[in-house]
Amino acid sequence: MSDTQWDAYEVFHQKKKGDPHIHVGAVHAPDPQMALQMARDQFARRLQCVSLWVVNSRHITETDYQDERFFAQWIDKSYRDPKAFGAPEKEEP
């Protein structure tokens, strides 16, 4: 019985135009078109949706949670933060 596995596709859901596509989960499907059908049934059968993206899970490249150095802040980076400076937001008239 080798017909029940299929590839996994990550699903991204856009609620309305102007919103970002948000990752909501994954479906199994034999091809991308079927993945869209499955994604509609799984993630858009109730909630508002104007667009879905599916990406074969194998095509996702991810960082390694265990490589703590990847996101390490080696030096104080507060100079990138607007709150680190004393300039006024807005002068009172």
Add this chain to the structure above:
Amino acid sequence: MNAEKTYEEKLAEFESRVARGEKVEPGDWMPEDYRKTLIRMIGQHAHSEIVGQLPEGKWIPFAPGFRRKLTLIAKVQDEAGHGQLLYRAAETLGKSREEMLEELLAGKAKYANVFNYPTPTWADVGVIGWLVDTAAVVNQTMLSQTSYGPYARAMKRICYEESFHIKQGYDAVAVLAKGTPEQRAMAQDAINRWWYPTLMMSGPPDTLSTHSQQSLKWRIKTKTNEQVRQEYVDLIAPQIRALGLSVPDNDCHVDEKTKHWHYTQPDWDELKRVVNGDGPCNKERLGVRKQVHEDGRWVREALAARQRRKEAVA
């Protein structure tokens, strides 16, 4: 770097992270028992959703009226969707969906015991939505706080849909409770039969449960079985009475000191018997599941053929 840390150091780090309420993601280091426990739990949960379609699904052709029929189809479709979400969550821990499906079909996998009880009347459909899904939501709301990220995310989505299941179930029973004497008797009979099986859903008392302590420590579960069961009884017992129906337990009352509902423990030997295959519907459920799998084979073959042809053309 993690590679230079000993197992004990990694375990201590893991446990303190989890204790702080941080989530664990698929690529994280985790103790092997954590992985195994979650694969077992999420797999059983997925199987429960799949098998859970069957006791109610058989009522779809007989639902009283078109609106009830559509509602029931939607509910059963939700259960299938929940199964798929959960199989995927379990897959992130390294076990394939195919393997899990095969274990279920081979009768090697466990699923929620409650689905091994029969649904002889329409009232059973309402009572499953109301009682079984209330018990499920109490448990799943607890599990939406689990330390394993993919399981927590699936639970949040599932709980949202289960609240529709409870409401439609309550509504179906309320109609019967306000109906003819025969309809009231049918609703009461269903509650009588489902009361104890739903009490068993949160699992045996923690003194009898082998997995509880470790699961609590790693925040796989965030409440004990007894806490979850008490929450369920506190919610459902007053609702049953409010409809003019009764809880089939003469000792079910509010404890003046604790303000919680006191109840009689179910027969835990019965749970053991039914889980191990000797329930009223174990064979029927697995039989239907196998039949459905065979009936759907041509669809899977057609999809595979379509894919092969596309690859040949490309």
